[in-house]
Amino acid sequence: MDELDQFKKQWQEDENFIKVDQTDIKTMLHKSSTSIVKWIFMISLIELSLGIILSLLLPSSNRNELPFFHFVDYASEVVFYCAIAYFIYNFFKSYTSISSTSSTKNLLSRILETRKHVENYIKFNIYFIMYSFFISFVELAIRKINLTNQWGANFLKVIAIAVLITLVACLFISIFKFYYKIVYRRLLKKLNNNYEELTRLEQE
Amino acid sequence: MNLEQEFVILLEKNQNIIHKICKIYTDQEDVHKDLFQEITIQLWHSYPKFRGEAKFSTWAYRIGLNTAISLFRNKKKAISIIPWDQALEKISYEEYDPQKDDQLRYLYEAIHHLNDIEKALVYLYLEDKDYTEIAETLGISEVNARVKMNRTKTKLKEILKKKGAL
Numbered sequence: 235m236d237e238l239d240q241f242k243k244q245w246q247e248d249e250n251f252i253k254v255d256q257t258d259i260k261t262m263l264h265k266s267s268t269s270i271v272k273w274i275f276m277i278s279l280i281e282l283s284l285g286i287i288l289s290l291l292l293p294s295s296n297r298n299e300l301p302f303f304h305f306v307d308y309a310s311e312v313v314f315y316c317a318i319a320y321f322i323y324n325f326f327k328s329y330t331s332i333s334s335t336s337s338t339k340n341l342l343s344r345i346l347e348t349r350k351h352v353e354n355y356i357k358f359n360i361y362f363i364m365y366s367f368f369i370s371f372v373e374l375a376i377r378k379i380n381l382t383n384q385w386g387a388n389f390l391k392v393i394a395i396a397v398l399i400t401l402v403a404c405l406f407i408s409i410f411k412f413y414y415k416i417v418y419r420r421l422l423k424k425l426n427n428n429y430e431e432l433t434r435l436e437q438e
Numbered sequence: 439m440n441l442e443q444e445f446v447i448l449l450e451k452n453q454n455i456i457h458k459i460c461k462i463y464t465d466q467e468d469v470h471k472d473l474f475q476e477i478t479i480q481l482w483h484s485y486p487k488f489r490g491e492a493k494f495s496t497w498a499y500r501i502g503l504n505t506a507i508s509l510f511r512n513k514k515k516a517i518s519i520i521p522w523d524q525a526l527e528k529i530s531y532e533e534y535d536p537q538k539d540d541q542l543r544y545l546y547e548a549i550h551h552l553n554d555i556e557k558a559l560v561y562l563y564l565e566d567k568d569y570t571e572i573a574e575t576l577g578i579s580e581v582n583a584r585v586k587m588n589r590t591k592t593k594l595k596e597i598l599k600k601k602g603a604l
Contacts, residue, residue: 237593259604262478263478334483335484335501337576338504338577432555435578
């Protein structure tokens with residue numbers, strides 16, 4: 235017999251708990267959940283809408299004079315909205331598949347997967363913003379280059395714009411990283427640890 | 439009898455299942471209450487799907503463990519931003535009888551040294567669940583459940599021995 239078995243009977247007969255009566259339970263039923271899934275859902279919704287708001291702020295200038303950029307703009311927009319639709323669809327699909335009645339490992343992996351879709355979405359937004367800046371840079375550079383000017387002056391202009399664009403891009407990336415460090419490392423640490431513990435078990 | 443009333447009666451009758459989960463995942467009274475409330479909400483949400491499918495207790499411990507394992511909480515603080523209802527303030531821990539419950543107290547203390555997954559395993563062991571059910575609950579294979587269970591039991595025994603309870 236296992237030494238621990240002596241505890242089993244006592245454990246099973248243990249009644250030494252606070253008593254919750256029917257009125258208490260009824261009150262609880264009408265409270266809001268504080269589960270991590272709910273937190274993640276709300277944060278994700280804010281982030282998803284933030285991406286759309288950001289897309290409205292993307293640099294856009296009057297590009298009619300350059301037909302090539304007009305086309306690039308149009309194509310990018312189509313790609314952008316298709317990608318957003320794809321991420322949002324994935325997010326809702328995995329969110330609705332989260333069920334507290336599934337196995338622990340499955341539950342944890344679904345929650346992390348839902349989160350991953352939003353993370354990819356944010357990453358995509360950042361890359362898209364950088365891409366938009368780059369396109370604007372190329373366009374600006376082409377416009378500002380005056381062929382009658384000396385080569386040196388043109389070069390300086392291009393360098394100045396490039397430095398500016400790089401700085402803005404770096405700023406965006408650091409804000410993104412800082413935000414994730416603050417919000418998610420803490421929120422998901424426990425979840426990740428527990429999931430890793432279960433996964434490690436299967437790999438041994 | 440309506441659905442809510444049916445659920446409330448079932449939960450009241452089976453509440454110790456939930457209390458035991460709360461007690462192994464926390465030794466703080468306010469966190470215990472928060473966790474109990476959260477598990478109750480989760481149970482209630484999936485109750486329409488559960489009805490009649492399995493034994494209430496079987497279904498309740500699974501949701502209970504999943505909620506405890508995935509709940510976010512600050513180290514020393516309960517996460518709940520919703521104030522505990524005034525009506526529930528009257529609930530308090532019963533006075534402990536050290537003579538009667540010495541062994542159980544040691545057991546709970548020892549369990550608190552384990553990680554979340556190990557706690558779930560010990561809980562399922564103490565509740566006398568078989569390995570098929572344990573494996574299914576955690577989502578791992580039966581072989582791995584056995585291996586991990588043996589390790590966890592050894593770890594628990596070592597802690598109990600250190601405390602002089604074994």
